[in-house]
Amino acid sequence: MNMHDLPLIIYTLCLQSAVGIYIVSRMAAWTETSKAKRMRHLWLVGGLGVAGVIASALHMGYPWNAVLTMSNLGTSWLSREIVLTVSFGAAWLIGLVFESKEAGNVETRNGWSVLTSLIGFTLVFAMSMIYRTTAFPAWEHASTTFGFYATAGLIGTAVVFAGQLFQKGEEEPKALLPLLIGGVAMLALQMMAVASHGAYLGTAGPEAAETAALIAGPYAVLQWARVALTAIGAAIFMPLAWRQWAQKKVTSVPALAGALIALVVLGELAGRVLFYASRVKIGL
Amino acid sequence: MAKQLGFHVDARFCAGCKTCQIACKDRSSLEVGQLFRKVVKHEEGGWVKQDDAWVTNVTAYWLSVSCNHCENPACVKVCPTGAMHKRAEDGVVMVDQSRCVGCQSCVWACPYDAPQYNPDLGKVGKCDLCADRLAAGQRPVCVDACPYQLLSFGEIDKLEAEKGGTAAVAGLADPKRTQPSLRINPPKGAINAASGRDLK
Numbered sequence A: 001m002n003m004h005d006l007p008l009i010i011y012t013l014c015l016q017s018a019v020g021i022y023i024v025s026r027m028a029a030w031t032e033t034s035k036a037k038r039m040r041h042l043w044l045v046g047g048l049g050v051a052g053v054i055a056s057a058l059h060m061g062y063p064w065n066a067v068l069t070m071s072n073l074g075t076s077w078l079s080r081e082i083v084l085t086v087s088f089g090a091a092w093l094i095g096l097v098f099e100s101k102e103a104g105n106v107e108t109r110n111g112w113s114v115l116t117s118l119i120g121f122t123l124v125f126a127m128s129m130i131y132r133t134t135a136f137p138a139w140e141h142a143s144t145t146f147g148f149y150a151t152a153g154l155i156g157t158a159v160v161f162a163g164q165l166f167q168k169g170e171e172e173p174k175a176l177l178p179l180l181i182g183g184v185a186m187l188a189l190q191m192m193a194v195a196s197h198g199a200y201l202g203t204a205g206p207e208a209a210e211t212a213a214l215i216a217g218p219y220a221v222l223q224w225a226r227v228a229l230t231a232i233g234a235a236i237f238m239p240l241a242w243r244q245w246a247q248k249k250v251t252s253v254p255a256l257a258g259a260l261i262a263l264v265v266l267g268e269l270a271g272r273v274l275f276y277a278s279r280v281k282i283g284l
Numbered sequence B: 001m002a003k004q005l006g007f008h009v010d011a012r013f014c015a016g017c018k019t020c021q022i023a024c025k026d027r028s029s030l031e032v033g034q035l036f037r038k039v040v041k042h043e044e045g046g047w048v049k050q051d052d053a054w055v056t057n058v059t060a061y062w063l064s065v066s067c068n069h070c071e072n073p074a075c076v077k078v079c080p081t082g083a084m085h086k087r088a089e090d091g092v093v094m095v096d097q098s099r100c101v102g103c104q105s106c107v108w109a110c111p112y113d114a115p116q117y118n119p120d121l122g123k124v125g126k127c128d129l130c131a132d133r134l135a136a137g138q139r140p141v142c143v144d145a146c147p148y149q150l151l152s153f154g155e156i157d158k159l160e161a162e163k164g165g166t167a168a169v170a171g172l173a174d175p176k177r178t179q180p181s182l183r184i185n186p187p188k189g190a191i192n193a194a195s196g197r198d199l200k
Helices: A003-028 A035-039 A042-059 A063-070 A077-101 A106-132 A142-165 A176-201 A206-216 A220-246 A250-277 B019-027 B074-078 B105-109 B131-135 B141-145 B156-163
Strands: B005-010 B038-044 B047-050 B053-056 B059-065 B084-086 B093-095 B116-118 B123-125 B151-155 B182-185
Touching (some): A003 A106, A003 A142, A003 A176, A035 A077, A063 A077, A142 A220, A142 A250, B019 B141, B141 B151
Parallel strands (some): B005 B182
Antiparallel strands (some): B084 B093
16 A cells, blocks of 8 residues: 555545534434533534644645645536535534534524535535546546545444444434344445446556456455445444444443444445555557 | 747657756756656557467657647646746747746646656746747757757747648647647557457
């Protein structure tokens, strides 16, 4: 792996996770009225966003010019991504203040969370378009966009699902079944992205064929790790945790919940390392 | 259409001496690993069956390539700061290093490896068609240096009318991607190579 890619791996994973956790947690908290329940996961979203932005600054060779990076909104997806990152951060912060002060009614705050979610959703799209407009044929495909959305959705559902199982006191976890269904759907989306990317690589010229050879050869372990870890996390540990909870075997559920987060996050990390490591550029 | 400057390379006779590459590197004081002009060898072909016999269609040639000051430059499109820009008066693609943030988006986007990242500066540099020499009425240093005088520069339409050539040469990106201001008189086997290799 090229160490120069590390900040980008951290940035994309952190921001996609932040968007996914934000959207899923707002859906889970839609009907909640208590401050504690509505605040759940918001600080995690902020922490991931800050970590991602710090990492992205490390990618720049001359970060002192960072303020100029929003100058080419007309054609540059990177400019758009940066504007959307700032907007998502600002909207998250305003939402955090709203929730902590319990400003307005629940409907108003839900409305704000919809707006913030839309910004986050667009941010993930812009992020994918940065890669789709390079001279790396492996990235120029729609599977890049679907893969990024699947990452956000998988980590979002896994974290919020697990968070429900870590609740203290007598509080009953809510929305576990919809979260489980959502997690499996996001896993299916990720697997579809992986499969369609593989099919595309065979049709997109010699550089894409080289990428396919890298994925099938030296980096096969990353591909299999990504598939296996996310599948075990979302399709085995999630249903298992839900079943244990449904059968009131409460003591073992937090361990399962922690394990499923670790599996999904590690699987997505393997996939992202593979994404960067297997690129082959059209060049001389 | 506004004036568009570009390069013409008569690759039929290029011996790969790399004098153009070295002259450019020397003028721009580039460190190891950075080249604004590259001379690259392209090889392809192998054994192919022809009726009852196996014959070779091996071909190899040199290509001298720098920034092609494309009509539709990918580097300019993706640059978030506007540092990478296309000069209106002559279509030369320039980088304003005072605005460059060193994100390397241009490096990723260019299919000709023209933008070169300078890790000491944390910024990108590239061929500016020797803008200072042009302003002084001189030719780019690579054009002056070629001992065979196979490199030319000027308005790309006039170069094409005078010398012919194409940018659709095996070993280079499909010109539809960025519409490079480059015309090459291709060596034998460079177009529609018998091996059936597609353009990138």
